Every structure is written in structure tokens, then in C-alpha cells.
Amino acid sequence: MSIPEEIDFEVDAEDLSEFKPNGRELGAPSLVVDDLYVTYRIFGGKRVAAGQGRPGVLKRVLNRSTVHMGGLTSVEAVRGISFIARHGESIGIVGVNGSGKSTLLRAIAGLIPPTEGSVYVSGEPSLLGVNAVLMGSLTGERNVMIGGLALGLSPEEVRAKFDDIVEFSGIGDSIYLPMNAYSSGMSARLRFAISAAAVPDVLMIDEALATGDAAFRRKSKDRIDAIRDEAGTVFLVSHSLATVESICARTLWIHQGKLVMDGPSTEVCAAYKAFVKKQDG
Numbered sequence: 001m002s003i004p005e006e007i008d009f010e011v012d013a014e015d016l017s018e019f020k021p022n023g024r025e026l027g028a029p030s031l032v033v034d035d036l037y038v039t040y041r042i043f044g045g046k047r048v049a050a051g052q053g054r055p056g057v058l059k060r061v062l063n064r065s066t067v068h069m070g071g072l073t074s075v076e077a078v079r080g081i082s083f084i085a086r087h088g089e090s091i092g093i094v095g096v097n098g099s100g101k102s103t104l105l106r107a108i109a110g111l112i113p114p115t116e117g118s119v120y121v122s123g124e125p126s127l128l129g130v131n132a133v134l135m136g137s138l139t140g141e142r143n144v145m146i147g148g149l150a151l152g153l154s155p156e157e158v159r160a161k162f163d164d165i166v167e168f169s170g171i172g173d174s175i176y177l178p179m180n181a182y183s184s185g186m187s188a189r190l191r192f193a194i195s196a197a198a199v200p201d202v203l204m205i206d207e208a209l210a211t212g213d214a215a216f217r218r219k220s221k222d223r224i225d226a227i228r229d230e231a232g233t234v235f236l237v238s239h240s241l242a243t244v245e246s247i248c249a250r251t252l253w254i255h256q257g258k259l260v261m262d263g264p265s266t267e268v269c270a271a272y273k274a275f276v277k278k279q280d281g
């Protein structure tokens with residue numbers, strides 16, 4: 001998919017060029033998310049406690065992100081999100097559990113169709129694309145090849161990068177075991193290592209960094225910086241605000257499927273932290 005020239009981004013061009021994280025010039029838009037809605041439909045209605053009967057109108061209005069349709073329940077996971085990402089940008093995505101972060105990434109990767117709205121991507125988004133093709137019953141070694149091919153590398157290129165990928169992941173001889181035998185941290189590290197082996201246009205990382213030790217995080221950060229320097233766009237979903245702040249200049253805060261704040265990471269993370277603290281207290 002490419003960005004058609006006739007799209008009206010509805011953003012003042014001057015506003016776009018003003019945002020220069022770390023003083024770096026950003027490139028052209030790599031991704032445009034335009035009023036995106038994603039709704040999951042699940043079979044089976046929600047159980048209503050005995051004696052309660054049908055939920056009242058007020059209750060249904062207050063709980064409007066879950067709508068019951070007889071035997072079908074629909075969950076509006078992403079509700080009207082719009083933003084533009086540019087080449088060379090790294091963007092954090094924060095939000096409480098179930099706020100829609102992973103759904104947003106899956107929609108950007110083209111793994112789930114928007115219910116409404118559009119996603120325009122320049123080039124191929126990566127990582128979730130890799131996740132989708134990896135097979136747990138096959139060895140890490142086979143998955144490196146499958147993932148590499150999915151990223152558009154040739155078999156020779158994958159073979160040439162194989163040792164680097166294994167070394168980066170730090171999983172050693174376990175690369176010859178089926179991925180089903182890996183801990184979640186091991187498979188997250190291998191997925192990251194495969195995804196970062198090519199220089200993708202848009203790299204999306206969903207919590208993989210949280211599973212590594214300090215050395216892995218440092219290597220990952222270096223790799224992300226290299227991808228960004230080569231004008232890729234990096235998205236990082238993480239519950240660790242320190243990780244988001246150290247890697248991303250810009251952060252999106254998502255709550256109940258909506259974008260509540262988009263700006264410099266320090267400001268957005270501070271606001272999000274204050275919100276979480278208030279909720280907990």
C-alpha cells in the first residue's frame with residue numbers, strides 16, 4: 001500500500017514540520033491512520049446475574065463500548081483514532097489493559113480490517129507480519145527462515161543474517177528446538193531479532209522489550225535507533241513508561257479505544273502516570 005497523493009491529511013503542513021524530536025528532521029508521512037474504528041464480534045452474549053434481567057438503559061449507555069446483539073457481542077476496541085507518523089519517528093503507545101493498543105497495531109499491520117476509517121502505510125509494516133507467519137511446531141531455525149522470507153528477504157539473505165539473528169536473540173542452541181518449547185521471553189526475543197533483521201518501513205514492537213534483560217534492551221534500543229536512522233518508523237507498545245520515554249520521542253495515549261493524547265513522550269507519559277495514580281488512589 002502506498003499513500004495516495006490526493007489524501008487530505010486534515011493537518012496543517014506547518015504543524016507537521018514543527019515536531020522535531022531530538023532536533024532530528026523527520027521525513028515524509030509513512031503512515032496515516034484516518035478515523036479508524038475496529039470492532040470485534042464475538043459469539044455468546046454476556047451473562048446477566050439472576051434477578052437483574054435486562055440491563056437498564058442507563059447501564060447500557062454507560063457501558064457503551066460493549067454492545068449486546070442477541071447471541072453476538074461486539075467490542076469496539078478502537079473508536080475513531082487518527083494520527084500521522086513520519087519516516088524516522090519512534091512512537092510509543094501507552095494505555096491501561098484492554099485500551100486497544102494491540103488492536104491498533106494489528107489494524108496497522110493489516111491483520112484485522114477496519115470497521116470504519118482507513119490506514120495508509122508506505123511500504124510494509126513488520127513484526128506483527130512476522131508473528132503471523134511463525135509456527136510454534138517448527139524449530140526456531142525454520143522460523144528464522146519463514147520470518148525472514150515474510151519480511152521480503154531472499155533465502156540467501158536470511159542465511160547470511162542467521163548467525164546475527166540467533167546471537168541477537170540470545171537463545172543459543174535452543175534455536176534448534178521447536179518454538180513451542182520456548183519461554184514467552186525467548187520467543188519474544190527471537191521474534192524481535194527476526195523482525196529487526198531487515199530494515200522495515202514500519203516496525204511495530206508489542207511488549208517484546210519488556211521480556212529481555214538489560215543487555216537485550218540495550219541491543220534493542222541500538223537496533224531501533226539504526227532503523228529510525230534509516231528512515232523507518234518504529235511503534236512501541238509498552239507498560240514500561242521508562243522504556244517508552246527512553247526510546248520514543250512521541251507517545252500516543254489510548255483509552256477505551258480513543259486517542260486521548262498525542263505529543264512529546266515526557267508530557268504524555270507524565271499525564272498518563274498521573275491518571276493511573278488517580279485511578280489507583
Ligand SMILES: Nc1ncnc2c1ncn2[C@@H]1O[C@H](COP(=O)(O)OP(=O)(O)OP(=O)(O)O)[C@@H](O)[C@H]1O
Pocket residue numbers: 040041042075076077095096097098099100101102103104
Ligand atoms: N480477538 C479478540 N476478540 C474479541 N475481543 C478482543 C479480541 N482482542 C481484543 N479484544 C478486546 O478488545 C479490547 C482491546 O484489546 P487490546 O488487546 O487491543 O488492548 P490492549 O490495550 O493491547 O491491552 P493489554 O495492555 O492488556 O495488552 C479489549 O476489550 C479486549 O477484550
